[in-house]
Amino acid sequence: MKLVVVGGVAAGASVAARTRRLDEFAEIIVFEKSGNVSFANCGLPYHIGEIIKDRSRLLLQTPESLRESLDIDVRVSCEVTAIDPQAHTVTVRNLVTGAEYTETWDKLALCPGSSPVRPPLPGIDNPDVMVLRNIEDMDQIKAKVDAIVADPNAAKHAVVIGAGYIGLEMAENLHDRGLAVEIVEMADQIMPPLDKELSIPMENYLRAHGIALHLATAAAAFTNSRDGQLTVELTSGRFLKTSLVIMSAGVRPNTQLAVDAGLELGPMGGIKVDTHMLTSHPEIWAAGDVVEVENTVLGGPAIIPLAGPANREARVAAESICGRDTVYESTQGTSIVKVFDMVAGGTGATEKQLKAAGIPFLRAHVHPSGHAGYYPGTAQMDIKCLFSPDDGKILGAQITGFDGVDKRLDVMATAIRLGATVQDLEKLELAYAPPFSSAKDPVNMVGFVASNILSGDLDPWYSTDYPENCVGARIIDVRGPSEFDIWHIPGAENVPLGTLRQAQADWDRDTPIRLYCAIGFRSYLAHRSLVQRGFTDVKMLVGGSQTFRAWHAVAPEDVPDPLVPITSYAEEQSLRDAGALPEAEVVGTGIEIDLDCTGLACPGPIMALQSKMAELNPGDDVIAHVSDIGFRLDAPAWAAKNGHDVLDLKPEGPGIVARIRKGGAVAAGGGATLNPVAARLKDKKSFVVFSGDFDKVLAGFIIANGAVAMGDEVSMFFTFWGLNALRRADAPPVDKPLMDQAFAKMMPAGPDKMKLSQMNMLGGGTAMIKKIMRDNKVPSLPELIKSAQDAGVRLVACTMTMDLLGLTEEELIDGVEFGGVAMFLGEANESNANLFI
Ligand code: FAD
Numbered sequence: 001m002k003l004v005v006v007g008g009v010a011a012g013a014s015v016a017a018r019t020r021r022l023d024e025f026a027e028i029i030v031f032e033k034s035g036n037v038s039f040a041n042c043g044l045p046y047h048i049g050e051i052i053k054d055r056s057r058l059l060l061q062t063p064e065s066l067r068e069s070l071d072i073d074v075r076v077s078c079e080v081t082a083i084d085p086q087a088h089t090v091t092v093r094n095l096v097t098g099a100e101y102t103e104t105w106d107k108l109a110l111c112p113g114s115s116p117v118r119p120p121l122p123g124i125d126n127p128d129v130m131v132l133r134n135i136e137d138m139d140q141i142k143a144k145v146d147a148i149v150a151d152p153n154a155a156k157h158a159v160v161i162g163a164g165y166i167g168l169e170m171a172e173n174l175h176d177r178g179l180a181v182e183i184v185e186m187a188d189q190i191m192p193p194l195d196k197e198l199s200i201p202m203e204n205y206l207r208a209h210g211i212a213l214h215l216a217t218a219a220a221a222f223t224n225s226r227d228g229q230l231t232v233e234l235t236s237g238r239f240l241k242t243s244l245v246i247m248s249a250g251v252r253p254n255t256q257l258a259v260d261a262g263l264e265l266g267p268m269g270g271i272k273v274d275t276h277m278l279t280s281h282p283e284i285w286a287a288g289d290v291v292e293v294e295n296t297v298l299g300g301p302a303i304i305p306l307a308g309p310a311n312r313e314a315r316v317a318a319e320s321i322c323g324r325d326t327v328y329e330s331t332q333g334t335s336i337v338k339v340f341d342m343v344a345g346g347t348g349a350t351e352k353q354l355k356a357a358g359i360p361f362l363r364a365h366v367h368p369s370g371h372a373g374y375y376p377g378t379a380q381m382d383i384k385c386l387f388s389p390d391d392g393k394i395l396g397a398q399i400t401g402f403d404g405v406d407k408r409l410d411v412m413a414t415a416i417r418l419g420a421t422v423q424d425l426e427k428l429e430l431a432y433a434p435p436f437s438s439a440k441d442p443v444n445m446v447g448f449v450a451s452n453i454l455s456g457d458l459d460p461w462y463s464t465d466y467p468e469n470c471v472g473a474r475i476i477d478v479r480g481p482s483e484f485d486i487w488h489i490p491g492a493e494n495v496p497l498g499t500l501r502q503a504q505a506d507w508d509r510d511t512p513i514r515l516y517c518a519i520g521f522r523s524y525l526a527h528r529s530l531v532q533r534g535f536t537d538v539k540m541l542v543g544g545s546q547t548f549r550a551w552h553a554v555a556p557e558d559v560p561d562p563l564v565p566i567t568s569y570a571e572e573q574s575l576r577d578a579g580a581l582p583e584a585e586v587v588g589t590g591i592e593i594d595l596d597c598t599g600l601a602c603p604g605p606i607m608a609l610q611s612k613m614a615e616l617n618p619g620d621d622v623i624a625h626v627s628d629i630g631f632r633l634d635a636p637a638w639a640a641k642n643g644h645d646v647l648d649l650k651p652e653g654p655g656i657v658a659r660i661r662k663g664g665a666v667a668a669g670g671g672a673t674l675n676p677v678a679a680r681l682k683d684k685k686s687f688v689v690f691s692g693d694f695d696k697v698l699a700g701f702i703i704a705n706g707a708v709a710m711g712d713e714v715s716m717f718f719t720f721w722g723l724n725a726l727r728r729a730d731a732p733p734v735d736k737p738l739m740d741q742a743f744a745k746m747m748p749a750g751p752d753k754m755k756l757s758q759m760n761m762l763g764g765g766t767a768m769i770k771k772i773m774r775d776n777k778v779p780s781l782p783e784l785i786k787s788a789q790d791a792g793v794r795l796v797a798c799t800m801t802m803d804l805l806g807l808t809e810e811e812l813i814d815g816v817e818f819g820g821v822a823m824f825l826g827e828a829n830e831s832n833a834n835l836f837i
Contacts, residue, residue, distance in 0.1 A: 004105035008032030011288030012111035018318030033079035049173025083261035114251035114289035123222030163190035167248035266292035277317035287313035296332035348396030364450035365543025370403025372434035373599035379627035379654035392421035402654030422450035473512035490791035516541035589619035627655035692721025693757035719798035740806025
């Protein structure tokens with residue numbers, strides 16, 4: 001048997017090697033168009049970053065070694081340019097000599113992989129816009145980076161386009177070489193195999209390392225400026241000047257040869273194969289990035305370009321070539337990436353994919369430590385597990401964290417592959433000693449929480465559905481007061497777990513209760529207690545405030561991250577000089593206390609800080625080492641509240657190190673902070689609601705609810721027709737002039753009477769929209785107004801307009817404030833966004 005293999009890296013080399021092991025007498029020829037065979041694609045970014053210093057370590061095999069050990073004839077720099085499926089030949093061009101010849105085959109394996117996408121943008125052919133696929137690409141990029149590093153005049157700057165795992169690995173390695181890196185990503189998140197809330201910790205971590213993210217933005221053009229620098233124009237209208245661009249915007253299967261040979265492609269555009277990796281031709285197999293395979297969880301065809309599947313598909317192809325009946329079942333897309341010390345990965349389906357496929361699912365979020373908290377060096381991870389509401393079958397899992405992420409991901413991947421349920425996770429007996437895990441491994445914890453959800457012991461509410469799922473409910477925060485003070489969901493009441501049993505005595509049993517705590521444990525206890533005490537509608541926030549804050553985080557690219565060193569003395573001083581901050585009252589004493597808070601989950605670090613600060617004098621510094629990543633937001637808020645100064649906040653291993661100076665330095669007016677970071681964290685939005693149209697006012701309240709959910713202060717100033725939104729439907733009869741009465745009758749009496757600005761169709765359009773909103777469980781306009789009020793949004797009625805329209809205070813809903821234009825302008829001045837509705 002004579003086997004010809006096209007492509008000699010992951011799948012190609014595997015097909016050839018496995019075939020040899022099964023058939024000692026086959027003639028095996030591998031054509032590889034690049035200059036190298038069987039190299040380690042996955043290691044390429046790390047040689048550029050000089051983590052893998054010795055280039056030859058990436059060359060796993062050479063033509064000589066394959067000839068010697070397996071008697072395989074490898075011909076590098078040889079491109080197969082055509083296949084004749086009838087004649088059983090391939091046409092080969094030697095890329096060194098230019099010579100062309102044909103080679104016959106009995107069986108053919110197509111493993112040509114995929115090519116990086118180079119979108120047809122102006123300037124895409126610029127030599128400094130580079131892709132990374134093979135050793136030659138790596139050599140070119142490394143030479144360029146070496147030159148940038150060596151040239152004192154070169155901008156030490158690179159742009160990475162695409163935030164999949166190759167883009168992220170490149171960003172880390174370029175950063176390690178001393179370049180400032182900006183990542184441009186078309187989606188509104190990095191790492192597409194993750195759902196958004198899981199990508200956010202890593203986004204924050206990247207920013208913390210000074211890597212800028214331009215999300216929901218694409219590259220539009222590349223031009224050379226006169227100074228010789230490359231300029232990347234973004235669709236957002238921004239221009240980035242740089243020395244190097246890495247395009248890592250995905251890959252496309254190399255199917256041209258197959259198409260020209262008349263082989264069938266699948267619906268996703270990859271080569272169609274059966275479970276033996278056989279194509280539509282009875283003697284041609286295919287494997288690797290070029291094929292479509294069955295998706296393990298979603299069913300149906302998928303292209304999942306990863307090294308593991310490529311190798312396993314190749315093994316099945318080789319077995320089939322040699323007459324065995326081995327089957328390739330499916331690919332579940334298990335992938336993982338490390339950026340600096342942080343790790344993120346996923347397996348199976350994401351929530352986005354399940355939603356798109358219409359597959360019902362439930363979610364569990366847990367935040368356990370990688371190993372026992374009391375043993376040094378651990379940190380919390382964030383695990384999301386998606387499972388079937390029918391039988392608990394695991395559909396997908398995603399994890400971000402620092403310590404032990406890979407092994408939990410692999411257990412979840414194994415569970416999915418074996419068709420396990422979340423109840424099975426509870427039963428797993430996994431290796432435990434303090435340096436490795438906890439007696440209840442994170443995977444067991446996922447099983448416990450998910451099984452509780454499934455059995456109804458735990459009724460969940462989810463951050464993703466907020467604020468709609470809290471309309472009309474009491475939001476109860478069962479954390480301690482110090483945690484509540486640092487941050488809480490707008491409108492929440494603080495009832496610490498220890499006081500709940502007493503506090504609930506006179507609560508209405510039928511009012512919906514939405515509980516939350518930091519990670520879901522205390523709220524679970526509260527949930528069990530309230531349910532057994534007769535409360536009829538109690539739900540607990542899955543993943544607690546940690547997941548909530550990740551999901552509702554505001555991190556637009558232009559807002560400096562607290563970890564980026566904007567807390568420098570110089571900046572603080574310049575703010576003081578400009579009068580933006582009062583004079584510093586606390587001068588350092590030179591005393592520094594090291595505080596190890598690693599392994600402590602929130603609120604542990606804050607409590608440890610609180611008690612340590614109590615022992616110190618003003619001006620003393622605490623250097624706190626914290627592995628809870630949420631501390632980066634908590635520390636400035638806690639310090640501001642307590643009059644301390646966060647002088648420095650930096651990533652450190654799997655966490656953060658913060659220098660906090662004891663103060664007491666509360667500015668005049670009380671509560672104001674000397675801490676510029678905390679000052680900046682407080683955002684304010686003001687609205688002018690002028691329109692009386694239903695849809696416009698609805699949009700206004702949706703944004704207002706969203707803003708307040710993100711922790712912003714919001715005030716809405718209602719003037720002219722917008723004032724009708726605040727009218728009560730059951731207004732008492734008011735004695736007023738005839739003209740005013742007529743005017744009031746002509747205008748909509750409250751939000752329920754407002755009409756669509758377009759397609760009102762005598763009220764039919766408005767009724768339709770309201771029905772669609774009801775069907776989709778979108779809160780009504782009056783409910784949105786109520787939830788905005790409950791969350792602390794200030795609703796201000798313009799008194800001048802009230803006079804003009806003849807409206808009185810009694811005709812407006814409760815809780816409305818009254819003010820004039822000066823009041824609005826004051827609010828607008830303090831706001832960082834002002835919307836005119
Ligand atoms: P390849 O390994 O790309 O091999 C295809 C070969 O075919 C190429 O060398 C090409 O030159 C050759 N070829 C194409 N056309 C012809 C022709 N007409 N004639 C002759 N030869 C031809 N996956 C992971 O799972 N984890 C990772 O961490 C990871 N990191 C990666 C990092 C980088 C930088 C890159 C580029 C990829 C990474 N991958 C990773 C993806 C993984 O490398 C691929 O999924 C895998 O290599 C696919 O194997 P393949 O054999 O299909 O294609």
